[in-house]
Amino acid sequence: MQQDSVDRHIAHWIKEIPDIDPLVEGVITRMQMLAKHLKQYRQVAAEAHGLEPYEFETLHMLGGCGPDYRATPTEIATWLQMSPAAITGRLDALERRGFVRRLPSPNDRRKVIVELTTEGQRIWREAGGEQGAEEERLLSALKPAEQHQLDAFLRQMLLLVDRPDLLPTPKDTTSSPGQARAKASSAM
Amino acid sequence: MQQDSVDRHIAHWIKEIPDIDPLVEGVITRMQMLAKHLKQYRQVAAEAHGLEPYEFETLHMLGGCGPDYRATPTEIATWLQMSPAAITGRLDALERRGFVRRLPSPNDRRKVIVELTTEGQRIWREAGGEQGAEEERLLSALKPAEQHQLDAFLRQMLLLVDRPDLLPTPKDTTSSPGQARAKASSAM
DNA sequence: GGACGATACTTCGCTACCAAAATATTTGTC
């Protein structure tokens, strides 16, 4: 088995804190490094299309809203676990660049409906495809059977801390089939 | 196999982007959520001891420096992949609270040596122990043999993107055994 | 039908961070 940088990392810390479990430290550190790599790659992929990572993230939330690509600022803030104030700033910039549009809600004049423009859809798909390609590349290090095992292991761990509110649950107005919504993204 | 929130998340996105691989998306998303949870837990653990996460992180770098707990601001900045300017601000606050001490270097009058005080060592160990406990709790979802498999899978993936410079390699002045250093921490 | 509380978005003040410029010190050369 080939050594990676985490093996060396552990060899150091075990001297300073003798009571750490190398296996625990290894799994945790490797997961964090992989997450970090994916975060950095998202940055590269976004910038290759002239976007900041948080701009792509915002477009991505709208992209998940089905074929109308609409949501309100508050919904986006909830999905991203951010304050509505931060969303206002993001949308201002995206609107100036023509990727989203603010529409007044017909029913509720307090509300604003944010919509992905055609240009916004295009850039979202392009940048998103690049990210997916890197994710597939990482998984390709394992055989399909191993991928399934890995997924099952991670699910077992996640169940210990799973909080359904963290992955923006579909708002599933269970009656209107045309509007889906949920999002993942920036773990961390 | 019990469902987690990621299974529901994927069920949604597969409708919006039909060409994503559920297995790839599942593994990636679960890793990111676990990393996110650990990050949030670090925040809780640090705050339980009156520290900000970045304050603990700074103490942790010094904690990894062996029994003298000393390093220079520039070294800390390198390990944390931050600018030296940011370290100055962190150290100012930690010094005011009595967790670190700035000493002039005897050999090089340009340098400042940052040292963990006794109080700093205490709070570092306390907060760090709490974090380690949560990491062990997560791993305990798996049997020992599974933990080894998981670790091996992650290592294989990490080797595709491993960059030794990311985990602050020990500066291992291979002659002086008394000063170790390396750090991990905030993956993303 | 008018007032009160809740909701939705925006604006303002603050924190932590980084990059770049400014400052101070040491090393090397003459």
Next chain:
DNA sequence: GACAAATATTTTGGTAGCGAAGTATCGTCC
């Protein structure tokens, strides 16, 4: 000993985020 280059730290200016306050609108109770 003095000047120039290299190195180390601090200061300055700018960005992204949050919390709280502000404004406008909706829903409801009397």
